[in-house]
Amino acid sequence: MRMTARPENRHQARLLRLLRDEGPRSRAELGDVVRLSRSKLATELDRLVELRLVEPAGLAASRGGRRSSVVRLSPRLRFVAFDIGATSIDVAVTNGELEILGHVSEPCDVRLGATAVLDRALDLLGKLRDEGLLPEVHGAGIGVPGPVSFREGVPVVPPIMPGWDRFPVRDVIAQELGCPVLVDNDVNIMALGELHGGVARSVGDFLLVKIGTGIGCGIVVDGAIYRGVSGGAGDIGHIRVDDDGPLCACGNTGCLEAYFGGAALARDALAAARAGRSAFLAQRLAETGTVTAADVADAAAAGDPVAVGMIRTGGRRVGQVLAGLVSFFNPGLIIIAGGVARLGHALLAEVRSVVYRRSPPLATGNLPIVLSELGETAGVIGATRLISDHVFSPA
Amino acid sequence: MRMTARPENRHQARLLRLLRDEGPRSRAELGDVVRLSRSKLATELDRLVELRLVEPAGLAASRGGRRSSVVRLSPRLRFVAFDIGATSIDVAVTNGELEILGHVSEPCDVRLGATAVLDRALDLLGKLRDEGLLPEVHGAGIGVPGPVSFREGVPVVPPIMPGWDRFPVRDVIAQELGCPVLVDNDVNIMALGELHGGVARSVGDFLLVKIGTGIGCGIVVDGAIYRGVSGGAGDIGHIRVDDDGPLCACGNTGCLEAYFGGAALARDALAAARAGRSAFLAQRLAETGTVTAADVADAAAAGDPVAVGMIRTGGRRVGQVLAGLVSFFNPGLIIIAGGVARLGHALLAEVRSVVYRRSPPLATGNLPIVLSELGETAGVIGATRLISDHVFSPA
Missing domain, CATH: 3.30.420.40 (ATPase, nucleotide binding domain)
Known part of the structure; x- marks a missing residue:
């Protein structure tokens, strides 16, 4: 699996996040928001197309003059969420716009330890892959029910997670999936889920x-x-x-x-x-x-x-x-x-x-x-928001 | 009094804050920190000199090659602090590096009301001006002992400040001094003082x-x-x-x-x-x-x-x-x-x-x-830090 492309500058990052949060947009609409010259905007969008992060999607309705062409995030983009709770695992796959394409959940005691629980999470992801939902993976976000050193991607003395202390969750999953991974506390990812879609x-x-x-x-x-x-x-x-x-x-x-x-x-x-x-x-x-x-x-x-x-x-x-x-x-x-x-x-x-x-x-x-109105899905949406913010920022 | 010049972009702003916080620096040293090309750095510094915010200050010791020229903030720069407490007023004048050039303090009951207290504060500033400390004023920061709408520059239902509710403190002082003014809660400006110099x-x-x-x-x-x-x-x-x-x-x-x-x-x-x-x-x-x-x-x-x-x-x-x-x-x-x-x-x-x-x-x-190690001066240093952050940011 090849490494995910990343935007090369903050203009490209801004455009990717706009397309993630607002959906397909015409070049004219994007120009209104990002305040780039028409030629600069075209350059940045062309580059995002070359990076296979964005693709053309037809022409917009006329705003009076020549019809502006519409762009959207590549439909091949996929983000993965692992929401590990005290007594359950939720795994979901989204597209670049963080729409949930598949979501599986099962009871699982976090006290089984990091290796057993993460193996189970990867098995669940395998189910979604078998359904054809995962042609590529561009990033994965993980929530765990305890304190996390975000910088290192490891749980730190988590009271209800015996066997997880300083386990390299981020690096193990990044190695397994071959994509960028971030790990955070489960409550933080729920908050990000509410921020994104709640x-x-x-x-x-x-x-x-x-x-x-x-x-x-x-x-x-x-x-x-x-x-x-x-x-x-x-x-x-x-x-x-x-x-x-x-x-x-x-x-x-x-x-x-x-x-x-x-x-x-x-x-x-x-x-x-x-x-x-x-x-x-x-x-x-x-x-x-x-x-x-x-x-x-x-x-x-x-x-x-x-x-x-x-x-x-x-x-x-x-x-x-x-x-x-x-x-x-x-x-x-x-x-x-x-x-x-x-x-x-x-x-x-x-x-x-x-x-x-x-x-x-x-x-x-x-x-x-x-x-909360999102309920169970806040965590998985937040986990993909977390990793997409990272992937959609300059490398 | 002419309006204060402001930096034109974030590179200029960064350079001004560096010179404020670190004192005079050679162009070579600044180049190491801000990561601009030599020619771009020269352009930005020349522009700051034209704006009379920065001036040359001789040659640095050699680092092996040609000696780099030193720049410093203009010694004409002046910031003013008004730290209004429940029972006292402190007024201070600093240079661009936020070094206190003069500081006067006297008992004053904030319950006298906005007009009386601010008049008294301006009188105290007049004393410092009479000492020749204030050739120009480039900005003033004000702390008051109550909640403030920072955006509007007015106290909001301050419990111990009768007669101050929604009084346009910022605009009145800005009008009086002809410079940018910001108003904040006294505790916030103390925190900024500790951040700056404590x-x-x-x-x-x-x-x-x-x-x-x-x-x-x-x-x-x-x-x-x-x-x-x-x-x-x-x-x-x-x-x-x-x-x-x-x-x-x-x-x-x-x-x-x-x-x-x-x-x-x-x-x-x-x-x-x-x-x-x-x-x-x-x-x-x-x-x-x-x-x-x-x-x-x-x-x-x-x-x-x-x-x-x-x-x-x-x-x-x-x-x-x-x-x-x-x-x-x-x-x-x-x-x-x-x-x-x-x-x-x-x-x-x-x-x-x-x-x-x-x-x-x-x-x-x-x-x-x-x-706190700053004691009484935390408030006045913080007030000038507040306004200098504003003046040293792109207009």
């Missing part, structure tokens, strides 16, 4: 809060992921709610994650079921032998007051932490995502209520707090 | 926490101030410490500022003096009729256990809030500044202890937490 599409500065088994936050500053000086930014699950809370896996007490998130919610639900405080949860326990965060959502939907109370209390604590982050960061949007986000509007109402009450008016005057 | 000089991502009468935070991302979508970023004084704390001026309970900061500390010190819990503070009350945050510092320095306890408790609460921000933002450095920072190492020790214990290891592995 509710954050026109927002430069926003937070994506993922409430799954754990709780994390993707931070977007000026249209790009902010990772902090050592890649640890957004690790909000261990922010203190108060001093007297439950013991957290991190060794401190009163962390947000020890109060809320999938694991804490399941723990509280199991206690409520065993104590007979919730008939709904007790019945679910009797039927299945356990209760999960999803059962709490079902119980709340059925009007179970204990479950509703758990969601309200959890939402209030999430709101307390987010109120502080809003005071500090003054984002333009907060998106709530992840499994627990399925608790839906009861959770959202509580989060909003606390943030709007506790954060300064200047910061909340125009601050939507919404649920 | 402990943050080589740090791209850091926080400056000012603990004065109130508590605020300057956020630097990738070498530039992060202001948030509506200019409200860094307003950390009203982050919740707990639900059962004292009532805050903002109407909520348990805000950091209601626990700590100059005003809260003075309140607690007065209570301790009146109740006779601290002999030192009671004596100070008897002598002066009141006690202030500065008295707490004196008492602690004299070994008064009540004062030491107040600093420790306050430091712990500041640390709790900062620990959350470190988890979220993963900065490369935290600088503690402002009046209460004079409480010094007892405060710092407590803040460090909480942050290092409560934030994730990935975020604290290499996180210095230090006191």
Whole structure:
């Protein structure tokens, strides 16, 4: 497989990203946006055609004079996404415009270790290749459920990923696929997915809060992921709610994650079921032998007051932490995502209520707090956005 | 006064900032840094000389061949800083390299209102002009103690600045001085001061926490101030410490500022003096009729256990809030500044202890937490850095 061509300068990079985000465009339309002279634009586009990144696509409707020719990204372009979660793998293939051409998903325990999980991910990609979706690969983006050294492409002491610490994920997959690869935290790629094709599409500065088994936050500053000086930014699950809370896996007490998130919610639900405080949860326990965060959502939907109370209390604590982050960061949007986000509007109402009450008016005057609309696909779209930003930048 | 020249392109801007930050340099040295061809570099420098922004300054020592000529910023360049605090005005004049040529300061209550305070600031500038320090003015930076719409150059609903809401500070001063003017929050300009000439000089991502009468935070991302979508970023004084704390001026309970900061500390010190819990503070009350945050510092320095306890408790609460921000933002450095920072190492020790214990290891592995070394001059240096970044960028 030959190496992917890259744009030679920032004008070419800009044109590629425009064609990725806006689809096929006439030369006249592109000229309006990039502010290059007609001859310079023609030179850059011709070069992109030579590099097989762009191709002609007929003539545009007339704007009054000679009809302008349309160009589009090469339909042979392919990006690959691996979204590795705590308990699942999602693999997808997109075209250059990041439209999903194929998407497979299966349960997989990340604790099986890097080699086993990545082998499984490559097997899933093989399925998509067998369907003819992958004539070439121009880049792959990978999300993993833990902290990542983005520069090195390795997980760093990831708490729920035994056997992955400093495993060279990026280099192993790059070697395997023969294309550029980037690795990032799963919450960061979800944020990029929302930026690309979700509710954050026109927002430069926003937070994506993922409430799954754990709780994390993707931070977007000026249209790009902010990772902090050592890649640890957004690790909000261990922010203190108060001093007297439950013991957290991190060794401190009163962390947000020890109060809320999938694991804490399941723990509280199991206690409520065993104590007979919730008939709904007790019945679910009797039927299945356990209760999960999803059962709490079902119980709340059925009007179970204990479950509703758990969601309200959890939402209030999430709101307390987010109120502080809003005071500090003054984002333009907060998106709530992840499994627990399925608790839906009861959770959202509580989060909003606390943030709007506790954060300064200047910061909340125009601050939507919404649920993700992309759901499961945010991660894979974000992973291809990540790698396409890289491939569509000067080498 | 004629309008200030501005660089015509980003190469010229880069050269001006290099000469500002590094001082006079030979053409050969500049060529090494900016990666322009010798002839292109000569063209850009000649143009800057024509614009009277740069001038020749003799020959450099030989590097083996022909001696390279040295250039420097025009010694006629002048930037002005107005650092308006709650209870003081600082006015300074610098050269193009942001070296302070003159600095005057006097007590002034910001509550006198915009017109009175700005008139006073201009009078102080007149003193410096009378000393011959101001042949021309090429730009002025202004810091004010409240939230600012940076784009519009106006304070926005500033809590401690009655009569300033949406007053056109930028435009009034620009009109008066006939030069470009920018207005920002006082904490942001302190952060820029530390970035330019303080402990943050080589740090791209850091926080400056000012603990004065109130508590605020300057956020630097990738070498530039992060202001948030509506200019409200860094307003950390009203982050919740707990639900059962004292009532805050903002109407909520348990805000950091209601626990700590100059005003809260003075309140607690007065209570301790009146109740006779601290002999030192009671004596100070008897002598002066009141006690202030500065008295707490004196008492602690004299070994008064009540004062030491107040600093420790306050430091712990500041640390709790900062620990959350470190988890979220993963900065490369935290600088503690402002009046209460004079409480010094007892405060710092407590803040460090909480942050290092409560934030994730990935975020604290290499996180210095230090006191400001610039002190009073951080604000004026930052104000001239702000405006010089603007003047030294393409028009």
